[in-house]
Amino acid sequence: MEAVLAHLRGAIERGEYAIGDKLPSEAELCRTLEVSRPVLREALRALQTMGLTVSKTGKGTFVVANAVEDPTFGDYAASDLLEVRRHVEIPVAGYAAVRRTPENLDHLAHLLDRMEQETDTTAWVAMDTLFHLAVAEAAQNPVFRRVIEEIRDALARQSAFLNELGGRREQSNREHRAIVEALIDGSELDAVEAMSHHLDRVETTLTDIVRSPAGGKDTAPGAGTPTEGNPQA
Secondary structure, three states, X not given: OHHHHHHHHHHHXXXXXXXXXXXXXXHHHHHHHOOOHXXXXXXXXHHHHOOOEEEEOOOEEEEOOOOOXXXXXXXXXXXXXXXHHHHHHHHHHHHHHHHOOHHHHHHXXXXXXXXXXXXXXXXXXXXXXXXXXXXXXXXXXXHHHHHHHHOHHHHHHHHHHHHHHHOOHHHHHHHHHXXXXXXXXXXXXXXXXXXXXXXXXXXXXXXXXHHXXXXXXXXXXXXXXXOOOOOOO
16 A cells, blocks of 8 residues: 555656546556555545545545645644644643543553554554543543544544554554553653653654655556555654
């Protein structure tokens, strides 16, 4: 998928597909790039998340921008989402360290164990959003949980995007572990620092993906485009 995405993104950024152009049909792209339809659709979804294309039902996929600026996850731009997360989740982690109950800690520890053993990306992403909800619950303020619930779909979309393109899963697991350990210790300072570090890494990976050069040497995925070298956080 990464190779297909790099190929299509590069073609758009170089102007091979101009703003307003319709991309070839899925069948044609699959044939040209020698990939399966599920792989192609993942790449097309990523292009849309990056803001380069829009999909119109029954009409196809159209180019709307020639450079990646601010990915969109569901109803929210990545920059808006991160800004809110910093103002909500960092202090929430501090409150959770002070107010958490044994039941909160048991739930978080069990969830984290499952995440560290999970190999399926879809299942891991679902648990990722549950993890952040559980931290909010540990803060013992239902308003915090409601805020995280409101952005839950966007968080899941962002998590899937970062895992697919930024190799974030193992690093996220380590960052989540640091958050849980801070909550177990009851350290407000450590919890705030751990959540802040986690969000810093999210921002870094997003920035790496957005700035990743896609206009260099171009080889169709079916012809052996390397997929190594994806931005890591």
